Amino acid sequence: MTTIRDVAKLANVSVATVSRVINDNGYVNENTKQKVKDVVRKLNYRPNDVARSLFKGKSKMIALFVPDIKNPFFPELARAVEDISNKHGYTFILCNTDNDPNKEMAYLHALLQKSIDGIILVSNTMSTNQIKDMNVPVIALDRKISSEIISVTVNNKEGARQAVQYLRKQGCKRIAHISGPENVSSAKGRLEGYLEEVKNEKWFASDFICTGNYTVDKAFQSTKELLQRDAEIDGIFVANDLMGVGVLKAVESLNIKVPDELSIIGFDGIELGEITTPSLTTMAQPIYHIGKRAAELLIQRIGQPGNAIKSEEHKVKLIVRESTIERGGNNE
Amino acid sequence: MTTIRDVAKLANVSVATVSRVINDNGYVNENTKQKVKDVVRKLNYRPNDVARSLFKGKSKMIALFVPDIKNPFFPELARAVEDISNKHGYTFILCNTDNDPNKEMAYLHALLQKSIDGIILVSNTMSTNQIKDMNVPVIALDRKISSEIISVTVNNKEGARQAVQYLRKQGCKRIAHISGPENVSSAKGRLEGYLEEVKNEKWFASDFICTGNYTVDKAFQSTKELLQRDAEIDGIFVANDLMGVGVLKAVESLNIKVPDELSIIGFDGIELGEITTPSLTTMAQPIYHIGKRAAELLIQRIGQPGNAIKSEEHKVKLIVRESTIERGGNNE
Numbered sequence: 056m057t058t059i060r061d062v063a064k065l066a067n068v069s070v071a072t073v074s075r076v077i078n079d080n081g082y083v084n085e086n087t088k089q090k091v092k093d094v095v096r097k098l099n100y101r102p103n104d105v106a107r108s109l110f111k112g113k114s115k116m117i118a119l120f121v122p123d124i125k126n127p128f129f130p131e132l133a134r135a136v137e138d139i140s141n142k143h144g145y146t147f148i149l150c151n152t153d154n155d156p157n158k159e160m161a162y163l164h165a166l167l168q169k170s171i172d173g174i175i176l177v178s179n180t181m182s183t184n185q186i187k188d189m190n191v192p193v194i195a196l197d198r199k200i201s202s203e204i205i206s207v208t209v210n211n212k213e214g215a216r217q218a219v220q221y222l223r224k225q226g227c228k229r230i231a232h233i234s235g236p237e238n239v240s241s242a243k244g245r246l247e248g249y250l251e252e253v254k255n256e257k258w259f260a261s262d263f264i265c266t267g268n269y270t271v272d273k274a275f276q277s278t279k280e281l282l283q284r285d286a287e288i289d290g291i292f293v294a295n296d297l298m299g300v301g302v303l304k305a306v307e308s309l310n311i312k313v314p315d316e317l318s319i320i321g322f323d324g325i326e327l328g329e330i331t332t333p334s335l336t337t338m339a340q341p342i343y344h345i346g347k348r349a350a351e352l353l354i355q356r357i358g359q360p361g362n363a364i365k366s367e368e369h370k371v372k373l374i375v376r377e378s379t380i381e382r383g384g385n386n387e
Numbered sequence: 388m389t390t391i392r393d394v395a396k397l398a399n400v401s402v403a404t405v406s407r408v409i410n411d412n413g414y415v416n417e418n419t420k421q422k423v424k425d426v427v428r429k430l431n432y433r434p435n436d437v438a439r440s441l442f443k444g445k446s447k448m449i450a451l452f453v454p455d456i457k458n459p460f461f462p463e464l465a466r467a468v469e470d471i472s473n474k475h476g477y478t479f480i481l482c483n484t485d486n487d488p489n490k491e492m493a494y495l496h497a498l499l500q501k502s503i504d505g506i507i508l509v510s511n512t513m514s515t516n517q518i519k520d521m522n523v524p525v526i527a528l529d530r531k532i533s534s535e536i537i538s539v540t541v542n543n544k545e546g547a548r549q550a551v552q553y554l555r556k557q558g559c560k561r562i563a564h565i566s567g568p569e570n571v572s573s574a575k576g577r578l579e580g581y582l583e584e585v586k587n588e589k590w591f592a593s594d595f596i597c598t599g600n601y602t603v604d605k606a607f608q609s610t611k612e613l614l615q616r617d618a619e620i621d622g623i624f625v626a627n628d629l630m631g632v633g634v635l636k637a638v639e640s641l642n643i644k645v646p647d648e649l650s651i652i653g654f655d656g657i658e659l660g661e662i663t664t665p666s667l668t669t670m671a672q673p674i675y676h677i678g679k680r681a682a683e684l685l686i687q688r689i690g691q692p693g694n695a696i697k698s699e700e701h702k703v704k705l706i707v708r709e710s711t712i713e714r715g716g717n718n719e
Contacts, residue, residue, distance in 0.1 A: 099520075101500050116501070124465060125658070130456045137483055141490075146497045149481040151469055158473075165478045168433050169448070188431075271662060300662045307664060326457070330603060330632045332639060332664040 057100040066094040117353060118148040118166055119175045119196075120159065126269065126297045127325045128342065129177070132197065135346025136175060143354050145172065156180040163189065173353045176200070179239045192356040196349040199240045205356075206366045207349040211241050211322075214338045214371035215248025218292045218320045221336075225379055227290030227318055229258050231281055233267040233274050233302055235294040242269065245294045245322060263288075267298040274301030282309055282317075289317055296321040296328040299335045303378070314380035324374060333377030340371050389432040398426040449685060450480040450498055451507045451528075452491065458601065458629045459657045460674065461509070464529070467678025468507055475686050477504065488512040495521065505685045508532070511571045524688040528681040531572045537688075538698045539681040543573050543654075546670045546703035547580025550624045550652045553668075557711055559622030559650055561590050563613055565599040565606050565634055567626040574601065577626045577654060595620075599630040606633030614641055614649075621649055628653040628660040631667045635710070646712035656706060665709030672703050 059077075063070045068087060075081040076091040083091070094100075119136045121129040133149050140147035148166070152159045159180060166174070173192040183201040186193050195206035222230050232249045235242025246264070253259045265281050267274030274293065278301065282288060293299045299321035303313065311317050313333055321328055324339025345367075352364050391409075395402045400419060407413040408423040415423075426432075451468045453461040465481050472479035480498070484491040491512060498506070505524040515533040518525050527538035554562050564581045567574025578596070585591045597613050599606030606625065610633065614620060625631045631653035635645065643649050645665055653660055656671025677699075684696050 101496070115497075124462045125459070127457070127459065130462055133456060133481075134483065141493070146480070146494075146501065147482070148478070149465075150479070151466065161473070162478075164433070165447075169478065303664070304662060327659075330636060330663070332635070 057098045059100070061098060062091065062094050062100050065098065066091045115144060116146045116148055116166075116169065116171050117173045117175065117350070117357075118150055118162075118171055119177070120150045120152050120162065121177050122152055122154040122179075123269070124149070124151040126295075127327050128295070128297065128323050131325060131342045132177075132346040135343040136196075136350045139347050139350035139354070145354070152178065152180075154180060167191065173357045175349050175353055179236070192353055192360065194349045194353045194356070196345065197241060202366075205352060205364055207345050207352065207369070208241070208367075209340045209345065209369050209371050211244030211371075212248040212251075214322065215245040215292065215294075216252050217371070217373060218322065218338045219249055219252035221373055222290040222292060222318055222320060222379070223252075225290075225318055229263075229285070229288045230290040230292060231263045231265070231285075231288045233265055233277055233281075233291060233293045233298055235267065235269045235298075237266070239269070242294050245292075249292055267294065267301065269295055269298060271297060271301040271304075274298035275305045276301075278302045278305035279309065282306065282311065291317065291319045293319060293321045296323040296325045296335055296337055299328060299337070299378075300331055303331055303333070303335070313378050318379040320379055322371070324371075328376065331378075336376045336379040337374050338371040339374045341369055345369055389430045391432070393430060394423065394426050394432050397430065398423045447476060448478045448480055448498075448501065448503050449505045449507065449682070449689075450482055450494075450503055451509075452482045452484050452494065453509050454484055454486040454511075455601070456481070456483040458627075459659050460627070460629065460655050463657060463674045464509075464678040467675040468528075468682045471679050471682035471686070475682075477686070484510065484512075486512060499523065505689045507681050507685055511568070524685055524692065526681045526685045526688070528677065529573060534698075537684060537696055539677050539684065539701070540573070540699075541672045541677065541701050541703050543576030543703075544580040544583075546654065547577040547624065547626075548584050549703070549705060550654065550670050551581055551584035553705055554622040554624060554650055554652060554711065555584075557622075557650055561595075561617070561620045562622040562624060563595045563597070563617075563620050565597055565609055565613075565623060565625045565630055567599065567601045567630075569598070571601070574626050577624075581624055599626065599633065601627055601630060603629060603633040603636075606630035607637045608633075610634045610637035611641065614638065614643065623649065623651045625651060625653045628655040628657045628667055628669055631660060631669070631710075632663055635663055635665070635667070645710050650711040652711055654703070656703075660708065663710075668708045668711040669706050670703040671706045673701055677701055 059070050059073050063073045072083055073091055075083050076088050117140055119133055137147045150162045175194050175196050177197045179198050183203050186204055195204045199206045199208055219230055230253060234246045265277035267277050291302060293302050302319055306313055306317060313319055321335045321337040324337050328335035328337050348367055356364055391402050391405050395405045404415055405423055407415050408420050449472050451465055469479045482494045507526050507528050509529045511530050515535050518536055527536045531538045531540055551562055566578045597609035599609050623634060625634050634651055638645055638649060645651055653667045653669040656669050660667035660669050680699055688696060
């Protein structure tokens with residue numbers, strides 16, 4: 056392996072000069088600079104980041120923890136974090152935790168040993184104290200952890216209210232909710248928003264809420280049971296688009312026509328929602344933007360640990376596609 | 388930060404003894420061992436992997452390069468590589484290259500500087516020489532690079548032949564192909580298999596092959612043009628399931644009934660194919676298994692660089708779903 060000494064020797068300069076050229080700090084005259092660069096290229100010398108990180112306690116790595124790499128929402132989010140990381144010279148590590156606290160801790164332990172510079176967490180299992188103990192910059196993304204941990208999220212509750220208001224505006228008179236896991240903050244916010252809109256309706260009963268657990272299969276099963284129990288449901292607000300796929304499948308298996316007999320609206324705005332049949336109306340998150348902001352805040356915190364940064368809540372936006380239709384009647 | 392010296396001091400033993408306990412090598416009596424372990428726990432001491440990797444030139448990290456994290460095939464593949472990596476105590480890094488040689492080289496450079504232990508590559512842009520120059524164990528996955536680079540792939544050509552044979556058996560008489568990028572080995576193999584089956588048919592013309600470039604949008608557009616040009620096509624073999632989604636959308640937009648008027652078969656066997664309407668018949672790869680094998684081979688190579696390992700080609704398997712139907716006539 057080529058060392059900095061080999062480069063210095065062949066270029067006939069000191070190790071300090073090579074270091075100055077490589078790190079682009081301190082004065083070196085142009086001729087010498089060029090000579091060093093030529094030798095670096097010739098010997099294919101790579102300044103050793105491992106040695107550097109030992110010295111500085113920095114690895115130039117940041118990690119994103121996601122609970123389910125197979126929900127397309129997370130690859131879309133990861134793309135944004137990755138782009139910003141690369142742009143700032145960080146290597147980006149993606150860790151898939153399966154919502155499993157043991158796996159999460161194992162990853163954390165491994166990364167802390169590698170002097171990871173910072174972590175973006177999509178987690179509902181880590182506690183504030185666990186995060187503080189890590190003694191490394193952390194940003195919570197998509198799911199809030201506590202007011203003490205800076206987060207980038209969307210207005211889940213308000214977005215859910217808008218989804219239900221939209222269905223009502225289209226003429227839906229009995230609106231059900233396929234909810235996410237009750238211990239996940241995004242799912243909780245969406246459920247609360249739904250409840251605020253419907254809880255005083257005389258048709259509303261608690262069995263209008265069925266858990267889909269943020270998975271296609273559970274959403275499929277719950278929707279089937281729901282619609283077999285109550286055939287008059289004419290609108291469903293689904294807590295995420297991934298479950299929307301299961302809902303569409305269930306509805307199709309019961310020969311119910313979407314959107315003529317039943318309107319469906321999801322949440323997230325993943326690309327998958329464009330390619331279902333019918334395509335899925337949704338409350339779209341600015342997915343790329345929130346991933347980008349989380350990465351920017353993390354990198355800011357890594358660079359200037361003292362500076363104050365603030366949590367951000369971004370807005371969702373209605374995207375109308377084929378799964379909803381104006382059905383006359385109640386239009387305001 | 389706690390150092391090995393702090394541990395030694397509090398346990399009242401030498402640094403060498405602490406090191407022996409932590410690394411579980413050399414004799415230490417049981418009482419001392421227990422005392423050291425208690426102190427390690429008490430001080431929350433983490434042996435520094437950065438220091439270790441500097442010493443050993445190992446980082447206990449492996450990386451997977453994928454060309455498109457948003458094609459669900461790759462998250463499914465990544466899961467397998469990740470599981471096996473974790474099982475063997477490696478930190479798993481996912482790098483998304485967008486098929487961009489510059490991005491690929493930038494990632495490589497960063498990871499080599501971090502003493503990455505090995506890399507699994509899904510790439511069609513890296514050359515054999517570039518890989519050899521890296522001087523780090525590499526396994527090619529999904530896409531062959533050359534006979535000199537060990538690979539784990541599937542029988543793309545034979546699988547494509549089986550797909551076309553199956554469509555013919557269902558009674559299809561004019562079978563088109565939506566192909567992948569021509570510089571990608573998997574796409575090339577699938578195209579060759581298709582051609583071997585149809586090239587002597589009198590209905591066959593070169594415009595029965597339309598590129599979909601492994602993307603939904605391009606496949607959508609190409610299929611629309613294809614079917615508007617030739618309304619008698621009754622079967623389409625699509626080079627991957629992701630494009631299958633675009634094909635289904637195009638067919639639907641033309642009011643052609645699947646499978647009654649047109650049968651469609653994909654390739655890959657990703658979960659997305661189960662949730663389209665209609666669900667997609669496909670030649671399924673053993674996705675998890677090939678990811679697992681690539682990781683196992685890489686870890687084997689890292690552990691015993693001298694040992695011979697061999698390339699593997701796994702078999703695809705027909706999964707019949709709703710997008711194909713027996714249409715009488717030509718059944719053998």
